[in-house]
Amino acid sequence: MRIDLAGRTALVTGSSQGIGLAIATGLAAAGAAVVLTGRSEERLRAAAGGVDGEVRWVAADLTTGDGHARLVEEVPAVDVLVNNLGVFGAADPLTTGDDEWRRYFETNVLTAVRLTRHYLPGMVERGWGRVQYTSSDSAVVTPAEMIHYGVTKTALLGVHRGFAKAAAGTGVTVNSVLAGPTRTGGVEEFVRQLIPGDLPWEEAQQRFMREHRPQSLLGRLIEPEEIANMCCYLASPLASATTGAAVRVDGGYVDAILP
Structure with a gap:
């Protein structure tokens, strides 16, 4: 299969390192013009230096209104949106306070919802687009050591399914990728x-x-590039019949016979 994204613009959030950078690198290799995002200008510049293709970056804290506004002003429209931004970490579930729960929801869920609300209408109007959410095996198998993280990833499954219905029949697909331990x-x-x-x-x-x-x-x-391979496929015209799906790249971690 040949994945060709020439002429498409792709935005990957949380892409100065890790899975996000691997996804951006793969999309650029497929011909997309890629936009990296993160909070650190220095780290984004370094990350962009390792991407072979057309790449630029926007330094912004997307958990804030100002950061969101800055990004959408500099990048008003995209063809591919990969909502990868997220935080995680182990914490005692009995002592994790409300503020930490709110921080996880703000970062892992609401940043993605805001960007989808902004970019999805343009995709629908143009009749083509791809929206993705980086979810996790923790969305299905809630880890005892980070319940607050797992619940946010579960929420993303509902978010993607709902927005997929909102985009039904338009040529725009909306999916989640359930990444395993990477x-x-x-x-x-x-x-x-x-x-x-x-x-x-x-x-x-x-x-x-x-x-x-x-x-x-x-x-x-799992290696980040293995997650990126699935994301690049879902971003391509080859995945035109895959929407509203939670696609697993989890190394078989989730013990289920259905996706």
């Missing part, structure tokens, strides 16, 4: 939180998967 800088820190000591990384990773993610059929952390 090797990023943040996840490496998370693994170190749960696996104490100074074990070599490979040993710490294997112990993390064995003790905390034993359901994984892959038996290892």
Whole structure:
């Protein structure tokens, strides 16, 4: 299959590193003009330097009204929107306060809702577009050590399904990607939180998967590029009949026979 996104503009939120940067890199390789977003101008500049293709960036805190306004002013329309921005971390569910719950919802859910409200009407008017949300296996298998995170990822499944219905029959597709445990800088820190000591990384990773993610059929952390491959497919014309779907790239972590 040849994925061709030439002439399309793609916006990937939370794309200065990790899964977001891998998705942006893949979209650029497919010919899209890519916009990176994040809070740090310096990190975005460094990230853009590693992307082969047409790329620019907008530094903005999308959890704020000013940051959202700045982004949509500089990038008024896109063909592909990948809502990847998110935060995660382990926390005692019995002591996680309201402010932290609100921060997770604001970052992981409401930023995506605002951007979808802005960009989806233009896609519908043009008769073509792709909206994606980076969800997680935690949306289905709520982790005891980060309930507040899992619940926000569950919320995204409802968000994407609803917006897919709003775009029904227009040529615009709306989907979520359920990413499994993926090797990023943040996840490496998370693994170190749960696996104490100074074990070599490979040993710490294997112990993390064995003790905390034993359901994984892959038996290892997923690489960001493996998530990006699915996102690039869903962004392409080849995925025209896939909408309203929660597509799994979870290494078989979710124990279910349905997607």
